Amino acid sequence: MVAGLVAIYVTFTGGFGLELSFVPLALGIWALVRIRRSHGHLVGSWLAVAGMLSPVIAAGYFVLQLAVLYALSLFLSPHPDTISHVQFGHNQSLYLDAGYGDSVGIHATGYADVPDGTEGQLQLTGPVSWTCPGKFVSHGVISPDAYMNLPWFKVGDTETVQFYGPRGRYTLTLTIPSLHATVSITLSGGGLGQDAQGNWTPPTAAGCIPSA
Secondary structure (H helix, E strand, O other): OHHHHHHHHHHHOOOOOHHHHHHHHHHHHHHHHHHHOOOOOOOOOHHHHHHHHHHHHHHHHHHHHHHHHHHHHHHHOEOOOEEEEEEEOOOEEEEEEEEEEOOOEEEEEEEEOOOOOOEEEEEEEOOOOEEEEEEEEOOOOOOOOHHHHOOEEEEOOEOOEEEOEOOEEEEEEEEEHHHOEEEEEEEEEOOEOEOOOOOEOOOOOOOOEEOO
């Protein structure tokens, strides 16, 4: 019974996470077992009532946490990225990694086997359209995915550009004009980043300009 009361206290005090809710749940179940084994000697007292309610409250709160966590994972988790790859020139590679996340909008990152400073352009076309000129820049990041170790495409100081706009079908195209190399990805996304006046948030990279 006392353990059941402790379960209530542990459950509702502090900023405990989901993993600690196992503690009040276990304590509450143990309290219920102890009460059942008392053969009704505690029935009728307010302590008995509190002891029987505590595991119910602990278990209910535990289930609620699971439901909230599941709902948040559905809403916030990104959709799987798509990676598109083409070869050009002297067996060189151009990659575009793009996807859509409910909390971050449409995002795109480019990589290419080119000299540092090679100019390129990332274009988004769809319900809203943007053109983002930039350069491929070498970096010190080491990844188990070999293509991510290539110079990445940066627009200003941003290597992963995020776009916002109405829901719909969008095409992202990354080009290297001087080498006649182009790679593109088409995906569905949008619906995030609109303010109270109905305006859409511009891309996260400075230098992107609206395009028709």
